[in-house]
Amino acid sequence: MERPSFQIIKCVWRFRSRCEAVTDTVFFQNRAGANKGSGGVAGAAETAIDRRERLRKLALETIDLAKDPYILRTHLGTLECRLCLTLHVNEGSYLAHTQGKKHQTNLARRAARENKDLELQTQVPQAPTIRKKVFVKIGRPGYKIIKIREPTNQRMGLLFTVSLPEIKAGERPRRRFMSAFEQRREIPNRALQYLVLAAEPYETIAFAIPAKEMVEQEEDPESVWEHWDADEKVYSCQFLFK
Ligand SMILES: [Zn+2]
Numbered sequence: 001m002e003r004p005s006f007q008i009i010k011c012v013w014r015f016r017s018r019c020e021a022v023t024d025t026v027f028f029q030n031r032a033g034a035n036k037g038s039g040g041v042a043g044a045a046e047t048a049i050d051r052r053e054r055l056r057k058l059a060l061e062t063i064d065l066a067k068d069p070y071i072l073r074t075h076l077g078t079l080e081c082r083l084c085l086t087l088h089v090n091e092g093s094y095l096a097h098t099q100g101k102k103h104q105t106n107l108a109r110r111a112a113r114e115n116k117d118l119e120l121q122t123q124v125p126q127a128p129t130i131r132k133k134v135f136v137k138i139g140r141p142g143y144k145i146i147k148i149r150e151p152t153n154q155r156m157g158l159l160f161t162v163s164l165p166e167i168k169a170g171e172r173p174r175r176r177f178m179s180a181f182e183q184r185r186e187i188p189n190r191a192l193q194y195l196v197l198a199a200e201p202y203e204t205i206a207f208a209i210p211a212k213e214m215v216e217q218e219e220d221p222e223s224v225w226e227h228w229d230a231d232e233k234v235y236s237c238q239f240l241f242k
Contacts (some may be wrong), residue, residue: 173197210241
């Protein structure tokens with residue numbers, strides 16, 4: 001079966017002291033190069049069942065059920081998601097649920113609420129001076145990038161997984177998109193945009209990705225999502241290009 005493979009070239013560089021930029025180029029090959037069992041390129045033939053299985057495997061990789069704060073085992077042997085108040089017959093179905101629209105939306109809502117609380121807390125007693133944060137950087141976090149293709153309408157996307165075991169206690173990774181002209185590390189290339197991820201005390205990293213229009217999260221929250229696993233210290237986010 002001949003599948004059209006696509007190749008994205010990415011420049012991943014780290015922000016070093018001052019303006020020195022180190023550029024790594026990561027080439028993505030066709031399906032053979034994709035990480036088996038954790039996504040890869042979803043072909044046109046992929047069914048809904050395959051997709052669920054893929055999500056379940058991905059969840060297995062990134063979520064440790066023993067540390068999941070939302071899982072609740074009932075006396076009937078079923079599982080409940082305490083975040084969404086949903087019932088699940090087994091771990092597989094619970095794991096699939098954690099990657100689904102409802103759970104991700106609830107996670108995002110909760111995170112937004114927590115961030116807001118934090119903002120309110122920090123706003124009150126602070127002096128109005130912005131102090132530059134000083135911390136000892138410990139290098140670049142490990143990351144995995146998987147390119148994905150939607151089975152139905154063939155939209156392409158990227159799934160980023162960043163492992164941050166040494167992240168500062170209570171810290172949550174922060175991400176931001178930057179245009180080629182906003183960043184000051186490389187000669188602007190209008191074909192690129194940058195996904196910048198900061199998590200102290202790691203060095204801030206940026207992934208250069210195609211400057212194509214992306215699907216909004218509200219449009220398709222099942223495909224476009226962000227997740228911070230505070231127990232496993234794994235940050236993941238997924239995007240789709242239009
Ligand atoms: Zn849930």
